[in-house]
Amino acid sequence: MRTPAQNARLALLLEVAGTPKPGNVDRRRDLADLRFEHFLAGTVGAETGLEMAQHGDQVGDAFERAIEGMAAQGGGNTQFGALLLLVPLVRTAADHDRLSPSVVESVAEGTTVADAAGFYRAFDHVDVFVDDPPADMEPLDVRRGSEAVPAIEKRELTLLEVMDRSVPGDDVAREWVTGFERSFAAADQLVEAEGPATDRAASIFLSLLAERPDTLVTNRHSQEVAREVSDRAASLVERDALETDPDAVESFADDLIEHGINPGTTADVTAAGLYIALERGELEI
Amino acid sequence: MRTPAQNARLALLLEVAGTPKPGNVDRRRDLADLRFEHFLAGTVGAETGLEMAQHGDQVGDAFERAIEGMAAQGGGNTQFGALLLLVPLVRTAADHDRLSPSVVESVAEGTTVADAAGFYRAFDHVDVFVDDPPADMEPLDVRRGSEAVPAIEKRELTLLEVMDRSVPGDDVAREWVTGFERSFAAADQLVEAEGPATDRAASIFLSLLAERPDTLVTNRHSQEVAREVSDRAASLVERDALETDPDAVESFADDLIEHGINPGTTADVTAAGLYIALERGELEI
Numbered sequence: 001m002r003t004p005a006q007n008a009r010l011a012l013l014l015e016v017a018g019t020p021k022p023g024n025v026d027r028r029r030d031l032a033d034l035r036f037e038h039f040l041a042g043t044v045g046a047e048t049g050l051e052m053a054q055h056g057d058q059v060g061d062a063f064e065r066a067i068e069g070m071a072a073q074g075g076g077n078t079q080f081g082a083l084l085l086l087v088p089l090v091r092t093a094a095d096h097d098r099l100s101p102s103v104v105e106s107v108a109e110g111t112t113v114a115d116a117a118g119f120y121r122a123f124d125h126v127d128v129f130v131d132d133p134p135a136d137m138e139p140l141d142v143r144r145g146s147e148a149v150p151a152i153e154k155r156e157l158t159l160l161e162v163m164d165r166s167v168p169g170d171d172v173a174r175e176w177v178t179g180f181e182r183s184f185a186a187a188d189q190l191v192e193a194e195g196p197a198t199d200r201a202a203s204i205f206l207s208l209l210a211e212r213p214d215t216l217v218t219n220r221h222s223q224e225v226a227r228e229v230s231d232r233a234a235s236l237v238e239r240d241a242l243e244t245d246p247d248a249v250e251s252f253a254d255d256l257i258e259h260g261i262n263p264g265t266t267a268d269v270t271a272a273g274l275y276i277a278l279e280r281g282e283l284e285i
Numbered sequence: 286m287r288t289p290a291q292n293a294r295l296a297l298l299l300e301v302a303g304t305p306k307p308g309n310v311d312r313r314r315d316l317a318d319l320r321f322e323h324f325l326a327g328t329v330g331a332e333t334g335l336e337m338a339q340h341g342d343q344v345g346d347a348f349e350r351a352i353e354g355m356a357a358q359g360g361g362n363t364q365f366g367a368l369l370l371l372v373p374l375v376r377t378a379a380d381h382d383r384l385s386p387s388v389v390e391s392v393a394e395g396t397t398v399a400d401a402a403g404f405y406r407a408f409d410h411v412d413v414f415v416d417d418p419p420a421d422m423e424p425l426d427v428r429r430g431s432e433a434v435p436a437i438e439k440r441e442l443t444l445l446e447v448m449d450r451s452v453p454g455d456d457v458a459r460e461w462v463t464g465f466e467r468s469f470a471a472a473d474q475l476v477e478a479e480g481p482a483t484d485r486a487a488s489i490f491l492s493l494l495a496e497r498p499d500t501l502v503t504n505r506h507s508q509e510v511a512r513e514v515s516d517r518a519a520s521l522v523e524r525d526a527l528e529t530d531p532d533a534v535e536s537f538a539d540d541l542i543e544h545g546i547n548p549g550t551t552a553d554v555t556a557a558g559l560y561i562a563l564e565r566g567e568l569e570i
Contacts, residue, residue: 002329013328014322037570072287285322
């Protein structure tokens with residue numbers, strides 16, 4: 001019987017092992033400076049923060065600790081977005097018999113200004129790709145890390161309010177304000193799918209990518225690029241290419257890697273979906 | 286800064302991710318009923334037992350708990366032998382500044398009859414491939430699991446003495462009686478090698494396989510088969526095939542999988558070597 005924090009570790013591992021996950025590090029692909037082994041070390045590094053979430057620590061403190069540990073490897077940011085979803089889910093699972101959108105929403109609504117401060121401090125530990133904020137939001141730029149905490153405290157923003165201000169433009173934050181809508185839908189799809197968990201993870205990743213343009217791709221490249229990638233994923237999903245034409249998915253994956261296009265937000269939601277399915281006991285390994 | 290138990294988790298993950306590791310599950314290969322994801326779940330399952338070893342529990346109790354957790358996945362025995370090496374190494378690392386053969390030897394020598402009982406109880410949790418014992422050893426057949434504990438207690442055998450009786454024929458037990466000789470040598474080679482840790486793991490696996498016939502292959506197939514596999518590995522090592530002719534190593538890997546030949550003991554020693562290198566801070570990820 002795995003604990004909530006242990007299921008979170010397993011979700012991170014299954015996510016990165018799923019292949020093909022076009023554009024991302026997976027069981028078959030490394031990026032130039034970001035390799036599979038960095039995700040393994042990132043998972044082990046996140047352990048203490050995930051344990052804190054399970055044992056009742058505040059979401060912000062647990063998240064900061066998870067990121068500090070995750071970042072203690074040479075690849076840089078491996079699982080920042082995934083942990084921003086997993087930490088509140090673990091916190092919720094520890095106190096509730098069954099994960100549901102409403103109980104996760106209540107945990108999100110219970111976050112405080114101190115949690116927001118923890119979230120900002122987490123940026124001190126790792127470089128995360130974030131777009132420039134509007135001019136009036138500059139004092140709250142997450143890239144300022146702990147230096148932005150006084151501005152957060154002055155405006156009395158909770159972590160949920162910080163997430164709310166990041167939507168649209170960040171589909172990890174969007175999960176926070178929608179009761180983790182896509183994460184729960186992904187969990188249901190994972191349970192309905194067939195085959196090894198890592199194959200299911202790859203299939204759900206492609207469906208999520210087809211459903212909405214990846215916001216990390218939008219921020220790093222452009223809306224047009226993100227839309228094109230999503231459309232291409234949709235046409236592969238439509239003809240069930242993972243089953244009927246796996247080479248087409250592999251060549252999509254190779255193309256994205258070649259162009260440095262990395263749908264990281266979609267991977268984050270995949271990890272959250274894996275977690276919910278594992279935690280509910282509906283996905284057996 | 287990872288703890289000893291965390292380094293053990295990372296060593297298990299890096300070992301299974303190393304590819305090609307001919308005959309074994311690796312980042313690119315699954316066996317029919319034993320998949321990469323089972324090793325991921327096995328690693329997470331082993332957490333509690335590894336924590337016990339770190340926090341001063343007896344080696345036998347920690348080992349039994351690690352195996353119970355490791356076995357809580359659908360693939361069966363994933364990391365029994367690796368944990369039989371990692372548990373005493375973690376126990377040692379928790380109490381000593383630096384891992385060395387002599388301090389590991391002293392921990393092995395300090396094991397008791399109760400530790401031997403824990404080792405036997407571990408067999409209740411999982412099917413491990415073991416050859417028939419000689420007739421006079423039948424009461425001590427490990428496959429009897431906890432039922433053999435009274436016989437162990439009557440003969441007052443410590444865990445080290447049980448290991449000693451398994452040599453020759455089991456190169457995991459051999460590590461216990463030689464101060465973890467090959468594990469330490471593998472660690473040194475891992476540190477001297479270059480490139481990603483998973484590539485180093487693959488290279489050290491092949492060298493270990495070339496050095497001695499794998500005892501799991503001997504027990505499951507025959508001495509001749511184990512010798513042939515080892516000789517073939519030696520000829521690949523001799524011409525540095527991982528660098529000069531990687532296809533030859535890949536086709537060796539495919540052959541072994543096809544014939545159901547799985548050099549599991551060599552993988553166990555590779556994991557122990559990775560652990561020592563990580564714990565000494567000499568292998569960075």
